[in-house]
Amino acid sequence: MRWAWGRDRLAVRTIVRDGEEIAVGNPLVGDAERAAAGRETILVRERIMWERNRARARETAPDPDAVTARVWWPRDPAALRQRLGSDDVALWSDPDRPGVLHLLWRGIASAVTATGGLDARLWPVPGGTGLWEASLYVRDLRRAVLEVLVFAAPDGGIEPAIGRAPDAMTRWIGPDAPAFPEPATRLSGTISEHDPGRPVTVHIPPDAAGALPGCLLADGQSVAAFAAHLEAAGGPRVVLMGVHSAEADGAAFPDPRNREYCPDIDRSAFDAHLRFVTGSVLPWAAATLPVEPGPWTVAGFSSGATWAIAAAQRHPATFTRVAALSPGIVPRRPSRRASGVRHHLAAGLLEPGFRETAREFATALERAGHAVTHEEWVGGHDSWWWHRTLPGALANLLDDPDTG
Numbered sequence: 170m171r172w173a174w175g176r177d178r179l180a181v182r183t184i185v186r187d188g189e190e191i192a193v194g195n196p197l198v199g200d201a202e203r204a205a206a207g208r209e210t211i212l213v214r215e216r217i218m219w220e221r222n223r224a225r226a227r228e229t230a231p232d233p234d235a236v237t238a239r240v241w242w243p244r245d246p247a248a249l250r251q252r253l254g255s256d257d258v259a260l261w262s263d264p265d266r267p268g269v270l271h272l273l274w275r276g277i278a279s280a281v282t283a284t285g286g287l288d289a290r291l292w293p294v295p296g297g298t299g300l301w302e303a304s305l306y307v308r309d310l311r312r313a314v315l316e317v318l319v320f321a322a323p324d325g326g327i328e329p330a331i332g333r334a335p336d337a338m339t340r341w342i343g344p345d346a347p348a349f350p351e352p353a354t355r356l357s358g359t360i361s362e363h364d365p366g367r368p369v370t371v372h373i374p375p376d377a378a379g380a381l382p383g384c385l386l387a388d389g390q391s392v393a394a395f396a397a398h399l400e401a402a403g404g405p406r407v408v409l410m411g412v413h414s415a416e417a418d419g420a421a422f423p424d425p426r427n428r429e430y431c432p433d434i435d436r437s438a439f440d441a442h443l444r445f446v447t448g449s450v451l452p453w454a455a456a457t458l459p460v461e462p463g464p465w466t467v468a469g470f471s472s473g474a475t476w477a478i479a480a481a482q483r484h485p486a487t488f489t490r491v492a493a494l495s496p497g498i499v500p501r502r503p504s505r506r507a508s509g510v511r512h513h514l515a516a517g518l519l520e521p522g523f524r525e526t527a528r529e530f531a532t533a534l535e536r537a538g539h540a541v542t543h544e545e546w547v548g549g550h551d552s553w554w555w556h557r558t559l560p561g562a563l564a565n566l567l568d569d570p571d572t573g
Contacts, residue, residue: 237519284549313343318337352401353400373460467481505537
């Protein structure tokens with residue numbers, strides 16, 4: 170994904186995704202700024218389109234070859250409340266409508282969004298005050314795993330603040346979903362916390378000594394979770410080290426984390442963070458850790474994957490491998506001087522934008538003659554998949570004679 174909003178930074182435009190009209194605008198501008206300038210807001214445009222989208226979904230059968238498609242049929246508020254019971258969220262599949270997944274949330278808001286395993290705006294249920302729903306056809310639903318986060322925007326808003334907890338969370342696991350080992354509940358290796366200028370978390374596998382491949386993970390506060398899956402998968406054996414990301418603290422986009430991770434958003438913040446990692450953290454690790462880490466793979470998810478790709482493009486001698494899961498923004502073309510860097514790119518079928526970005530960059534790498542592996546899962550922008558995909562990505566990247 171790349172920012173391309175023209176000269177009018179306050180403009181709102183309509184795109185069609187999976188047959189549904191969606192209002193979009195410059196992500197660096199919020200609806201409050203548009204409203205203060207007397208301009209149309211994304212929320213106002215969205216509300217205008219609700220009825221058109223319902224009519225389109227009601228009259229059009231989903232394309233069975235589509236990845237996802239919005240569907241709709243009449244809703245009975247009483248039956249929906251009965252399904253919820255004492256809960257505020259429900260996720261279910263109707264056996265009479267194969268491939269269709271229903272999401273229901275109860276609460277008061279001006280707009281409600283599902284993210285993670287599903288990417289969808291919820292619609293208010295006619296006659297059902299406080300009820301919001303989304304029903305989607307999902308290709309290969311039986312093989313899907315979807316961890317769905319529901320975010321309700323406050324009255325008058327369209328998007329919740331970045332970094333805040335979801336209002337609800339639920340998960341769908343299809344009957345034919347791939348089997349992964351459960352994460353280790355007790356680690357055999359060691360987890361240690363350090364602060365060479367910013368918090369750093371390190372996982373070292375058991376009985377490690379001498380030289381060991383290193384994996385530098387963006388969003389280092391997630392090292393323990395990834396280590397649990399690495400150990401459960403049986404490796405590969407790497408030093409997993411993560412520099413913690415900047416706190417979002419409920420900030421509007423672009424928040425401090427995205428400023429440091431995405432060079433297209435804030436080049437000075439990105440450059441400063443990368444200098445800190447390469448100039449301070451890596452030398453500290455070489456001098457301090459009880460094993461000798463290297464060569465380095467750089468890895469990340471979402472904006473962290475953007476950072477991983479960008480870091481290797483600029484420091485190919487330091488980061489010889491990249492594991493990028495659901496990257497958001499990528500270079501327009503790979504750097505020639507990074508031709509020796511191996512990439513493993515992965516994204517979910519149900520995360521529009523991220524999926525296309527990963528595909529496009531994989532194609533660009535192949536055309537430039539770079540070594541690249543590309544995979545997709547039946548899921549979305551989802552930590553469930555990131556945790557389970559990294560062990561295989563690292564095994565693939567390290568399976569070559571130059572591993573050392």
